[in-house]
Amino acid sequence: AQKVTQAQTEISVVEKEDVTLDCVYETRDTTYYLFWYKQPPSGELVFLIRRNSFDEQNEISGRYSWNFQKSTSSFNFTITASQVVDSAVYFCALSEGGYTGRRALTFGSGTRLQVQP
């Protein structure tokens, strides 16, 4: 069975600090996808990134960067120079590939990030 663990329940930082959100996953599939979503207080889940299991290259998008390491089954998310607008709950999610046609996402329990001015 697949599982996603986000051990950090809540993180509080001061604006302009860097912060890393951890994500550890478990799956028996060799083909899978990993995602990060942001959930602001409004409730809507906002898609941030998708990575497949065959691409371990790190990715940077502006102040956001992601570190995917299959050897440790981790997909960590770093925000550089955090801003108050980054305050939200962040979810890591996993979707197994294969031939079932089912694309259910398994989510972690989320990390609440509070950025203080």
Place this chain on the structure above:
Amino acid sequence: ETGVTQSPTHLIKTRGQQVTLRCSSQSGHNTVSWYQQALGQGPQFIFQYYREEENGRGNFPPRFSGLQFPNYSSELNVNALELDDSALYLCASSPSGRLGGSTDTQYFGPGTRLTVL
């Protein structure tokens, strides 16, 4: 391009009643997934519809049922409401759901907050 929309925004029901939640998928998306998010937790997969047929189901009882229409919009029905059904119900759409196909990104709507008294 219109994103995923859901109605109603909020809903209050009493135990034992029935409820119908609605979702309009993003333009060009033929797959709709439903998730339940209890307070302080990550979303849990309920089921998914592709071309008007159920394409996968999570660990939810049969009183949770759904429909998808020819225009790819969808309904989630919950019968015999229980207090534990109080949650944010999220709908997500994605562009494909072919058996054996690759996993596609799911884009979420703003959710319907259901309160059962």
